[in-house]
Each structure stands twice: as C-alpha cells, then as structure tokens.
Amino acid sequence: MTMPPLHDDARSTALPLLMESGWQPVPGRDAIRKIWRFKGFSEAWGFMSRAALAAERLNHHPEWFNAFNIVDVTLTTHDCGGLSDLDVKLANRMDKLAGSAVVEHDHASRTACLCETRPGQG
Amino acid sequence: MTMPPLHDDARSTALPLLMESGWQPVPGRDAIRKIWRFKGFSEAWGFMSRAALAAERLNHHPEWFNAFNIVDVTLTTHDCGGLSDLDVKLANRMDKLAGSAVVEHDHASRTACLCETRPGQG
Amino acid sequence: MTMPPLHDDARSTALPLLMESGWQPVPGRDAIRKIWRFKGFSEAWGFMSRAALAAERLNHHPEWFNAFNIVDVTLTTHDCGGLSDLDVKLANRMDKLAGSAVVEHDHASRTACLCETRPGQG
Amino acid sequence: MTMPPLHDDARSTALPLLMESGWQPVPGRDAIRKIWRFKGFSEAWGFMSRAALAAERLNHHPEWFNAFNIVDVTLTTHDCGGLSDLDVKLANRMDKLAGSAVVEHDHASRTACLCETRPGQG
Numbered sequence: 001m002t003m004p005p006l007h008d009d010a011r012s013t014a015l016p017l018l019m020e021s022g023w024q025p026v027p028g029r030d031a032i033r034k035i036w037r038f039k040g041f042s043e044a045w046g047f048m049s050r051a052a053l054a055a056e057r058l059n060h061h062p063e064w065f066n067a068f069n070i071v072d073v074t075l076t077t078h079d080c081g082g083l084s085d086l087d088v089k090l091a092n093r094m095d096k097l098a099g100s101a102v103v104e105h106d107h108a109s110r111t112a113c114l115c116e117t118r119p120g121q122g
Numbered sequence: 123m124t125m126p127p128l129h130d131d132a133r134s135t136a137l138p139l140l141m142e143s144g145w146q147p148v149p150g151r152d153a154i155r156k157i158w159r160f161k162g163f164s165e166a167w168g169f170m171s172r173a174a175l176a177a178e179r180l181n182h183h184p185e186w187f188n189a190f191n192i193v194d195v196t197l198t199t200h201d202c203g204g205l206s207d208l209d210v211k212l213a214n215r216m217d218k219l220a221g222s223a224v225v226e227h228d229h230a231s232r233t234a235c236l237c238e239t240r241p242g243q244g
Numbered sequence: 245m246t247m248p249p250l251h252d253d254a255r256s257t258a259l260p261l262l263m264e265s266g267w268q269p270v271p272g273r274d275a276i277r278k279i280w281r282f283k284g285f286s287e288a289w290g291f292m293s294r295a296a297l298a299a300e301r302l303n304h305h306p307e308w309f310n311a312f313n314i315v316d317v318t319l320t321t322h323d324c325g326g327l328s329d330l331d332v333k334l335a336n337r338m339d340k341l342a343g344s345a346v347v348e349h350d351h352a353s354r355t356a357c358l359c360e361t362r363p364g365q366g
Numbered sequence: 367m368t369m370p371p372l373h374d375d376a377r378s379t380a381l382p383l384l385m386e387s388g389w390q391p392v393p394g395r396d397a398i399r400k401i402w403r404f405k406g407f408s409e410a411w412g413f414m415s416r417a418a419l420a421a422e423r424l425n426h427h428p429e430w431f432n433a434f435n436i437v438d439v440t441l442t443t444h445d446c447g448g449l450s451d452l453d454v455k456l457a458n459r460m461d462k463l464a465g466s467a468v469v470e471h472d473h474a475s476r477t478a479c480l481c482e483t484r485p486g487q488g
Contacts (some may be wrong), residue, residue: 174285179425
C-alpha cells in the first residue's frame, strides 16, 4: 500500500497547528521535526515505549534520536517521499504522550549535546 | 549476595506508609501487593517500561500481572524469604511512576476481570 | 466492533496445532495458556516488549504474568466471551517471538515459584 | 562520581576487539559508533528494550538513533569527556544483545536512509 502525500487542504490546516506546538520543517526534506527534553532517561524511555506502540498501531515509524533525556523525532513517509496523513496522526499522538516535557526550539545545535548543558540532570 | 530481611524498625516505619498508599499484605506470604488501573494498555505499558528500568537498576524484580489497563504487582525478596529493603525501595519508586492511576483496593476479586467491568475502556 | 467467536472449523484446525506447541486449555474458561521460562529478566522483557507491539498492532491484549524469567500468558477475547481468531493470531506471533525459550508444561504449580526452583538463574 | 577516562592499557586491549566487531571511531570525538540493521522494527525495538535495561543497570546511556530496522549507537562518557570503561562494558553488552543482526560498515552515508535502500523491508 502506498500512502498518498498530504493534500493541500490538510497541509494548510494540520501543519500550522503542528508548527505551533513545536514541530518544525526540516531543511531540504518534506519532513517535520520536534525535540523534547524530559526529566531523565526513565521519563524519555517511558515516552518512547508508548510512542513505539502508537507507531506499530499505525504501521508508521519515526526516525528518532535519544541521548539520555532528549528525544529528537523526525517524521516523514518514505512511501510517498514526503509528509502524509500518517505523519500528522503520529505527531499528534506523540504530542499527547510527551505530556509536559520541555520542547526545544533550537534545531540548529547538535542535539547530542543538549543533555550536557543543563546542571543537575541524572 | 543475600539481602537481609527487613528489620523491625523499618517494618514499623516503612510498611504503614506503604499500606496508606494502597499496598496490602499478601495472605500467607511476607509480601506486599498493589493493583493499579490505568487509562488503557498504553499507559499501563508506559508504567511497566519505566518500572522495569527501576527493577533492573535495583537488580530486584517484581512479580506482576497485566491485563489491558490493570497492573497487579506483588513484591517480596526470594533471597531472604520475605520483605527486604529492596521491596520498600521498589514500592516507593513504583508509586512515583504510577502517577495518578486509580488504586484498586479490592484484592479478593480476580484481577483479570477488573478490566472488563468498566464501560468505555478501549 | 465485536469479534465473532472462533468457528468450529478453526477450532479443529488451529487449536490442536497450538496445543502441540505448548498452549493448554484453561479449566473453566474458553481460553488458552502458555508458560515460558527465559534465561533471565532481560530476555523475558525483550520478549514482552515485542509481544506488546504485536498486541497493539492487533488491538488485542494478553493477560500475562511475569516473575523474573517467567512469562505466563493467557489469551481469550473478552468481546465474545471466549477464543476468537485474534487469540490464534497472537498465540502464533508470541510463539515466533519466544524463540528457543523453555516451555513449561506444568500449569498446576504456582508459576510465581518457577523462577526459584532452578539454580544459576540470574 | 566522575568516571576516569579509559587508561592506555585498556585502550590497547579493549578497543581493537571492539573495532573488529564493527565499532568504529567517531571523527573529532573520543567516542565509538556501531550501526545494526535488524529484520524490522519489532526486532530493533526488542534490542533497544534490552539495551535500555543494560544502560540503566550501568547508569550509563547511549546516544542512539533508530529508523525502522536501523539502530545507530554512539558511546562516550560525558563525565570524563571521552571513552571510559563504561563504554567498553555497554558496547560488549550491546554486541551480545544484537545477536545476528547485520552490522553496517559504511558510517559515512546518512543512516536515516539505510532502511530505504533494501527491498522487502516491512
């Protein structure tokens, strides 16, 4: 099954809402990205464990990076070479699962380093 | 390494606090048990995934049962044939991880059935 | 959506194969049960983590118990008050995921104790 | 607690063995990296779930990236600004947990794309 790309109406309604919640476009790709900072590895892993269930339910999986308390997620749909409705669904689900984790807005810095820059992180 | 059993002072301080939070003695065993009702499987599994990390950190593992949104935990220390300090630590950690999940106080009913008795559970 | 119960043809073909692989009927319920003994908690948890994904994909969840290296699974379909095609699917998937774990055939003993009876288990 | 950096003897014994098994130095950092290709998301996630337990046991966590069947791990110790004995321990543990997954030797390509380049991957 090939997913159709996100049609223009969905782009103009769904994507602005996702941008408001902290998702950002990825330069050079039709993809969206969001970075969360959790309280520690346990909370980050609890989020990832629930997001993995959601991904499996949708049969649509994220590209994601974790370093201790950071989870850095990129969503796109390989089938259609860009964003599809599945990305919107998974993004919304992840937003609910992330709860009150801090959203990191600087996507230019190396995220691997984000977990090093705060004192008191276990 | 064999864990020493919980000494009398710890029993009289730690156990009453755990009983207040919903842990109950297990008839016929020196063990404690608590049953949580989560919003669905995803929330229950997120709890279990974080509790598994905590158990591995302590090198002390629960006996636990899950049916959809129910997680039914029994703690004891096989090494010392009863409760030890590790059980108190793991119980306290699980209490934190369970957040606002509902605590089930009726331990006599079959817990496998608890998830069937509420309407609107997915 | 209500699942239909397993029809007679499926019962006479699917269930005997599951019984051969170590699933057993549950006395007094239209359900099947299988107990695996893994090498330790890590291997048991790896199995459960993959089985949780499979359950979520099917939107059909097991009743399961874990104590260290033991995973004791009961499958039935609450919707239809007994076995359905989903139980056969999840049982087959779990059999693949369990790999070479030892299957415990004595379902009468308390499974909580199984992990205590073998030397050298971490 | 600050971990001491890996001393010279350990570097000359442990690191060559890790390089043989597919770990590679990371340009510009005192870190090692390995990329595994699993059969699908479920197998990759089973590996990550067990590796998360191992990381928590060591209280030492990887930087890791996952895209469907790919797990791309970088190990270093922030405390000491480079490799420590904990990285060697976690690398060895991950090698055991990865079982027969394919090791990807080309670390220059974007790993996010690795999962797209093989036919028949679910």
